[in-house]
Amino acid sequence: MKTDTIAAIATGLSNSGISIIRISGEDAFSIIDKIYTSKNGNKILSREKSHTIHYGYIRDNDHLIDEVMVAIMRAPKSYTREDTVEINCHGGIVVTRKILDIVLKAGARIAEPGEFTKRAFLNGRIDLSQAEAVCDLIHAKNELALKNSVSQLRGKIYETISRLREDVLRDVAFIEAALDDPEHMSLDGFADELKIHIEAVSREVERLIQDAASGRIIKEGIKTVIIGKPNAGKSSLLNALMGEERAIVTDIAGTTRDTLEETININGIVLNIIDTAGIRATDDLIEKIGVEKAIKAAKDADLIIYVIDSSTDFDDNDEEIFSLIKDKRAILLLNKSDLEAKVSPEEIRARTSQPVISISLKENTGMDKFIETVKEMFFGGELSFNDEIYITSERQKEALTAALESLKLVKRGIEEGIPEDLFTVDLMNAYEELGKIIGENVDEDLIKMIFSEFCMGK
Numbered sequence: 001m002k003t004d005t006i007a008a009i010a011t012g013l014s015n016s017g018i019s020i021i022r023i024s025g026e027d028a029f030s031i032i033d034k035i036y037t038s039k040n041g042n043k044i045l046s047r048e049k050s051h052t053i054h055y056g057y058i059r060d061n062d063h064l065i066d067e068v069m070v071a072i073m074r075a076p077k078s079y080t081r082e083d084t085v086e087i088n089c090h091g092g093i094v095v096t097r098k099i100l101d102i103v104l105k106a107g108a109r110i111a112e113p114g115e116f117t118k119r120a121f122l123n124g125r126i127d128l129s130q131a132e133a134v135c136d137l138i139h140a141k142n143e144l145a146l147k148n149s150v151s152q153l154r155g156k157i158y159e160t161i162s163r164l165r166e167d168v169l170r171d172v173a174f175i176e177a178a179l180d181d182p183e184h185m186s187l188d189g190f191a192d193e194l195k196i197h198i199e200a201v202s203r204e205v206e207r208l209i210q211d212a213a214s215g216r217i218i219k220e221g222i223k224t225v226i227i228g229k230p231n232a233g234k235s236s237l238l239n240a241l242m243g244e245e246r247a248i249v250t251d252i253a254g255t256t257r258d259t260l261e262e263t264i265n266i267n268g269i270v271l272n273i274i275d276t277a278g279i280r281a282t283d284d285l286i287e288k289i290g291v292e293k294a295i296k297a298a299k300d301a302d303l304i305i306y307v308i309d310s311s312t313d314f315d316d317n318d319e320e321i322f323s324l325i326k327d328k329r330a331i332l333l334l335n336k337s338d339l340e341a342k343v344s345p346e347e348i349r350a351r352t353s354q355p356v357i358s359i360s361l362k363e364n365t366g367m368d369k370f371i372e373t374v375k376e377m378f379f380g381g382e383l384s385f386n387d388e389i390y391i392t393s394e395r396q397k398e399a400l401t402a403a404l405e406s407l408k409l410v411k412r413g414i415e416e417g418i419p420e421d422l423f424t425v426d427l428m429n430a431y432e433e434l435g436k437i438i439g440e441n442v443d444e445d446l447i448k449m450i451f452s453e454f455c456m457g458k
Contacts, residue, residue, distance in 0.1 A: 003082070003119075005031065006111035007103045009096055010457035016091030021100050022457060023085040023108055024116055029072070031106045032085045035059060036070055045085070050074035058087065060102050066095050080116055081123035114454025118447065121439060128439030128450070129157040132393050135454050136219060141263070141270045144218045144379075148390050156389050157396075160204070161437050167201050168431045172424050179421055187420045194423065195414045201430075202407045205400055208389065212397045214378075215390030217302060221263060221270030222378060225297045227324070228307035229317050233335040236361040237307055238275045241266065266371055269378075274301075295324060303374070304330040308348070310358070311339040322351070331373055332356045338363050395450075396437045403433035 005025025011018070023031060029046035036045055038056040045054060053071045057064050069088040078084040089099055104110060112118075114135070121131045133152035140146040171194055178185040226234045241264050264271045276294030298304050304325050308318070331354065334345055338360040348356045355373050359366030391397055406429040413423055435441050 005108045006115055006119075007031075007100060007108035008111040008116070008457035009100055010086070010116075011091070013093055013096060014091070015093060019089050019091045019096040020457075021087040021089065021096065021103060022111075022116060023087075023103060024078070024080045024082045024111075024119065025108070026083060027107050028083040028085045031103060031108055032070060032072070032087075034106045035102050036068075045070060045072055048072060050077060053088075058089065058099050058102065060098075065098055065102065066090055068099075076123070076125075079125070080119040081125045082119060111457065112451070113456050114451030114458055117454060117458055118451040121447075127155070127158045128442065128447075129161070129393075129396065129437055130155060131439075132396075132450065133157075134458065136392055138455060138458065141219075141221055141265065143268050145270075145392075148215070148218050148392065151389065152392075157391075158438050160208075160389055161434050164201050164204060165431055165434045167197060168427055168434070171197055172427045172431070175420050175424055175427075190420060191414045194420075195411060198407050198411050198414075202404060202411070205404045205407065205434075208391050209397060209400050209404065211389070212391040212400075215392040217378060218390055219392040221272045222374070223300065223302040224271045224273045224305060225294075225301040225303070226273060226275050226305045226307060227294055227298050227321060229309065229312075229315075229321070232307040232309040233333075233361050234275055234307045237305065237333065237335075238262065238273060240361050240364065240367065241271070241273065267375075269371070269374055271303075271374075298324055298328070302329060303377070304328050306330055306332045308332060308334050308343065309336055310334045310341045310343045311336045313342050325354070329377060330354045331370065331377070333366070333370065334358045335361055337365065395446075399433045399436040403430040406430035406433065 003025055005023060005027040007021060007023045010020040010022040013019075032045050035058055036054075036056055037059055038054065043054060043056070048054065051071075051073055053069055055069055056067075058066050058068050066089045071086045071088070073079075073084040073086075075082050075084075087099060087103075089095060100110075117126075117131050117134050120126050121128060126134075130153055133149045137146065137149035137153060140149055174185075174190070175187065178187045178190070226237055228234050242262060261272070261274050264273055274297050276297055306321060306325055332348055332352065334343070334348065334356060337358045345356050345358055355377075357366055357369050357373060359370065391400065406426045409426040410423050410430075413426070432441050
């Protein structure tokens with residue numbers, strides 16, 4: 001089937017050393033032949049070998065536009081499995097746009113966001129989980145996210161999901177074969193064997209679902225909320241973590257009235273931090289709104305950092321905060337350890353099992369212990385990646401959850417003694433849901449939605 005030829009700028013559009021204009025489709029070579037001239041004027045790129053690069057010029061009719069290097073890749077040995085041309089030109093914004101305009105005038109159309117990767121998927125070069133990994137790779141915020149994306153790009157999810165689907169399909173095939181040929185194949189005792197198979201597949205699916213929470217944190221960072229009473233040092237903590245004066249700090253209690261959000265990468269740990277208004281009873285309408293926002297943010301957080309002023313006594317506001325962080329991942333920072341203490345670490349530890357760390361933001365002490373505690377809490381003390389598979393897509397998690405529900409129905413049916421021929425419906429549902437993860441049986445609208453999140457030219 002003939003497809004139109006697309007083109008886009010594949011690099012960031014800025015003044016730089018090099019820009020790349022990518023062309024893909026059946027007319028890619030005829031387009032470059034119209035606009036490219038070699039140094040001696042006798043080279044026609046459509047006749048050259050695949051995976052070669054050529055020095056020359058891009059022209060607009062008789063006008064020389066730029067000196068370029070052009071790479072050509074013949075189908076199917078290209079990213080899209082289509083004839084592909086990449087023009088490496090000088091990185092000026094004007095010249096890059098001018099060359100793209102010339103390519104479009106020669107017969108290409110502008111590519112939609114992610115359309116090159118979409119064609120790689122549709123042409124069978126990659127599966128859908130690998131396509132999503134490309135997007136994750138581009139937006140990786142830390143080394144763990146980068147390694148996880150590379151693992152997915154290498155097909156780790158595809159390998160796992162394909163194996164699980166084969167296990168399910170093997171049982172479906174046996175049931176249907178036995179029903180078609182009962183004289184030579186028997187289902188006697190197969191239910192017990194099927195239960196063992198289903199439990200094994202279910203355990204692996206459950207593990208993938210459970211690890212999705214870690215996958216989200218690896219991909220997006222730890223949603224962190226700083227709470228505490230007014231003037232405890234919350235904004236000072238944010239400034240200390242950022243290494244700059246981002247939040248206003250004064251001796252006046254209640255300076256922070258609204259939430260302030262920042263993303264910080266500390267030794268490979270990404271914290272999406274929300275600094276909040278001090279939690280206290282107040283008649284000030286604006287401050288009250290800030291307190292309500294702080295409480296809501298804490299309820300949705302992956303990690304709560306409770307900053308306590310050790311130089312002041314506990315009061316009812318502290319009691320409210322303690323009830324708020326109950327059963328949550330939280331670290332309690334006992335600030336102002338440089339001043340005379342009215343609250344000791346032992347007193348706090350006596351009423352919580354959550355980590356308590358003494359710090360002084362004024363003297364910059366205790367912060368190393370805080371970072372190590374975060375690392376231990378979320379990554380077992382090690383920022384490493386051992387080829388585990390972490391699901392980072394909510395779409396993939398939903399498909400796994402639906403597959404698991406179908407597997408549970410099969411197990412329940414076995415335990416209730418339902419005839420074996422009725423198992424195939426739920427088994428095939430599980431098979432199809434798993435297939436959605438790698439791109440089997442997905443509709444065009446979903447494909448469009450996934451690739452619309454890509455950047456232009458990828």
